[in-house]
Amino acid sequence: MFKGNPLRRRQYIGSLIGIAIGVICYIILPMKSAEDFLSLGPMNTGHQDLSCVACHTPAKGNLFQQIQANVAKTFGARKSGVDFGTENVDTKKCLECHDRPNDRHPTHRFLEAKYQDAIAKIDATQCETCHTEHNDTRVVLPDATFCVNCHYDLEVVNDPIDVPHSKLIAKKQWSTCLQCHDFHGNHIYKTATKIKDTISLSKIDAYLKGGKDPFSDKKKYLPLSEEEWQKVKKKYKK
Secondary structure, three states: OOOOOOHHHHHHHHHHHHHHHHHHHHHOOHHHHHHHHHOOOOOOOOOOOHHHHHOEEEEOOOHHHHHHHHHHHHHHOOOEEEEOEOOOOOOHHHHHHHHOOOOOOOOHHOOOOHHHHHHHOOOOOOHHHHHOOOOOOOOOOOOOOOOHHHHHOOOOOOOOOOOHHHHHHHHOOOHHHHOOOOOOOOOOOOOOOOHHHHHOHHHHHHHHHOOOOOOOOOOOOOOOOOHHHHHHHHHHHO
């Protein structure tokens, strides 16, 4: 067929190999057993049993429409682009499972102008600032002193703890905050009134890295399981 033209023969063989690899990838990669190969890293604490599609849901439109929209954005014919392949996993996506009406630090609260300086240092408007996925941990921040960004001038009236907050702040002991206070306020437990009775910093550090929960195994609101979320999505489609 390609006698006397070895270049054409190599191109033909290469094309067949490329098509074969493409077909194999198209069949194998969407399978659940292949998720470990596609993942950017191990799932964070509490997400181990989730499948990729629980968060990486298909983007709106077909492949051609997505390409067309993003090309139009590139050339200025469209104000914004669209998600390609799968939807972007952002704070909105996180809150579909983790929305809690009792959240002490809801992300939308930090959109207020008074928090402008604080979010310049730590963007608390985004869940992934602290909980970046695929890191096999719970919180990716290097330490537990982030409370200083908003509470550096905190004043507590009728301070209930034996070592006053004013003294802890003066000594810049910001790591003690999480030894008493659950950041999102969702755990059911009794807050200590004596420093000696607070949770040890070593346990807090271990918790942030994905270890045992030192606050309580009881919570006011539980996140949706993947099965529950799939049922919610089906309900929305009806």
